[in-house]
Amino acid sequence: MPPKKAAPKKKAPDSQVIDEKQQTLELLKRQCQGMEQLLMLASEEIRFVSHESSVLERRIAEVSEQRVAEENTTVDKLNTVRRTTSTLANQLKQRIKSLEQSLLSAENENALIRSEIEKVREKKNAELKRLKDEADALRKDIGEKAMASAVLLKEVLLKST
DSSP, X not given: OXXXXXXXXXXXOHHHXXXXXXXXXXXXXXXXXXXXXXXXXHHHHHHHHHHHHHHXXXXXXXXXXXXXXXXXXXXXXXXXHHHHHHHHXXXXXXXXXXXXXXXXXXXXXXXXXXXXXXXXXXXXXXXXXXXXXXXXXXXHHHHHHHHHHHHHHHHHHHHHO
């Protein structure tokens, strides 16, 4: 700050004026030195802030590039997962359809086999009944023949006695 101008004085001796001027000059020099130091500090602070700003801008750029790269990677992975999911879903649908067809075919085949088993059972039951009837007829016939043979044997024995 410039010194305040003193009110005009009466003529002072030259040495006093010179002393005052030197004091004023010294004061101005100190003020200038103070300002220079403030300017140096401000300049240093500006350089520091500028450096920090450039470091931060570089870091922001790096992080931005990383984010873009990660987004691209994530998008690629997401697309891969979607394709895989779609493929697996289609394969699963085909497998289910195939299994349903196999099940239907097996059920139809089982129905045919049950029908054939029932026919064979009916045939075997009919054959068993026929064989039982034949066995009963043979027993009856054997019984009648045994009776006839016994009667004949009795007659032969009665005649021979």
